[in-house]
Amino acid sequence: MKLTAKTESRHGYAVEFSPYTPQRLACATSQYYGIAGCGTLYIFDAAPDGLLPIQVSDWNDGIFDVTWAENNENVVVTGAADGTVLVWDINQSQGPIKALKEHSKEVYSVHWSQTRNEHFLLSASWDRLIKLWDISQSQSLATFTGHDYIVYCVVWSPHIPGCFASASGDKTVRVWDGRQPSAPKLVIKAHDTEVLSCDWSKYDQNVLFSGGVDGLIRGWDIRNSRQPVCQLSGHQLAVRRIKASPFHGSQLASCSYDFTVRLWDIGQPNAVEVIEEHTEFVYGLDYNLHIPGQMVDCGWDQVVNLYTPKSAQQLL
Template sequence: MIEPRVWQPGVDKLEEGEELQFDPTVYNSLHAFHIGWPCLSFDIVRDSMGLVRTEFPHTVYFVAGTQANQPAANSIGIFKVSNISGKRRDLVPSKPTGGDDDMDSESSDEDSEDSEDGEDGEDGESGKPVLQLHRVAHHGCVNRIRAMTQHPNICASWADSGHVQVWDFSSHLNALTESKAVIHQAPLVSFSGHKDEGYAIDWSPLVPGRLVSGDCKNYIHLWEPTSGATWNIDTIPFIGHASSVEDLQWSPTEPHAFASCSVDKTIAIWDSRVGKSPVAAFKAHDADVNVISWNRLASCMLASGSDDGTFSIHDLRLLKEGKDTVVAHFGYHKHPITSIEWSPVEPSTLAVSSADNQLTIWDLSVERDEEEEAEFKAKTKAEVNAPEGVPPQLMFVHQGQKDMKELHWHAQIPGMIVCTAADGFNILMPSNILNTLPENVA
């Protein structure tokens, strides 16, 4: 009998007759679904159902933009996934679980067979998630979409046509149905001042309506909200990068500060009150910097992911001392990093997705303890041996999706992550990741 082991994309090869096996016991919940065309970008919409939800079943609202093969076939989907089932597990089970786990009825990839409009079990009695969807016509592919934290019905989208648009999806969120009809709705604002298409866009977590957008020609524009559903968009751009601006993030503590990353391998820090140049800039990677994430629970920490598969953690306090900002650097992934995001409930935890078809979760506070590992293995009677050379900070590896693009933690459901890929969405809750709030987090 061949001993089971963890398979690593890009490292291991499947021999003839070998197949990968999915272990449902490592998830509290796992569901897959799609809304038609692949979505490069999506966002989780904050709701009014409770700040900290830990009991199944769960309900989640999303907005997502499609990548259709014809410009006119694209749309923005506003949708609700309800009846998300699962099971809470102890991190260390009191006794070994048998192979006949009951997760098949609770959470599995078989849920991807659900119809895109929730026709399988519309009343939720089937035990499978129910998908309710509205579509708003969108000319051209949606490169990125973000919902405003303070007013989740307001969303900003970056189109491959070069337009940045702001939408009000109140009516759709309030009246979701299973209708397949594509609704034609005009955006509140459509800005064509960028010189090219782009991907970088972010709403301020501190000032409702404040927005920045960056394009592939290195321009960044600031949007300031005015009275009513209007914005004053500064036509004079912020310029500091030598190439495409790939991502933007507002500071979680300073209302006028934001960060940007670029194909020019650098990260820049900006103060919107001080001219149109960055107040600080530094080389972050040896290749394009694709994504960044500003830690909202530890505001001195900024994470960045690169085209060479590496990701780094930067301590911004070191900028004042003129030192290298990198305090941690990981080269586990071998293909471009496509998304990175800090946990909303645990300041040392972050999730990363890569073009190697892996989503990984890391806890930077962890150090290797051989005695603890041996004790855990004895308690769980673990049979699967982890690969050699894996960093101890690596807590979880999720596979099974093709061409992963973007991930987000759910801010109101601790431990839940959603990821989009070329073959659709996954909602996952790993069994070894915190699913309650620490006492010091409100």
């Protein structure tokens, strides 16, 4: 069964399931393809008759990414085109409860810490900087420099406290220690093109995946990153976002500017399933942590889809 919602006149950039409520998800959107206009944060609940918007909140500039707080089920954080990191309470409709402004350009990625007893936020920007935040404070805790171009993605390790990875237009993926902002622990020359996305394996703390404008997905062992441990090909255009499955160590999902979502087994070079439900760039993608196999995506065609792929059903 597929559930669908429309983000009317708003183009989808990112979507993420709530870590608390199985049927709830947040979607970050922008007007006019993010080039101009405002942004809207949607909170949807899945119901038998579709995805129902329970909260719709506007900002005066585009919204490019979204992450749920891991210490408060009602708090969502977004990254905006005006360089702000916005903190929202989904029970309040009048706007964000906090706007953190240190980046000088678009904030393209935000991610909440995934390890126990750490409640930190990362933001990554077109200004080439990554910032570490405690959202209870008004200023960032640290700034990470070194990327030579836009930082498109930043993601905490789900295993190693204080460790995160970033993907950049400088063709690298970098691994950082949050306590040492002076330099990355590792620089991987991941692709011959811009790298738009990265994600950690949920089953092996040493494995990291990258997705590039070249349409390729590569897996890396951070203990020996001279050569990729796998390469997945099939996307006809840039890989916009990749997600490692929380339920199967060998499964990976990706979405692309080629209008598709693809499911992969990292032991096979070609996709095990290709989902063609969008008519524009697919930007957002996530797995539901509560319902094995269930996924959500969003795209520039103003459509949000919730579904369980056939290849995931076979693994249940």
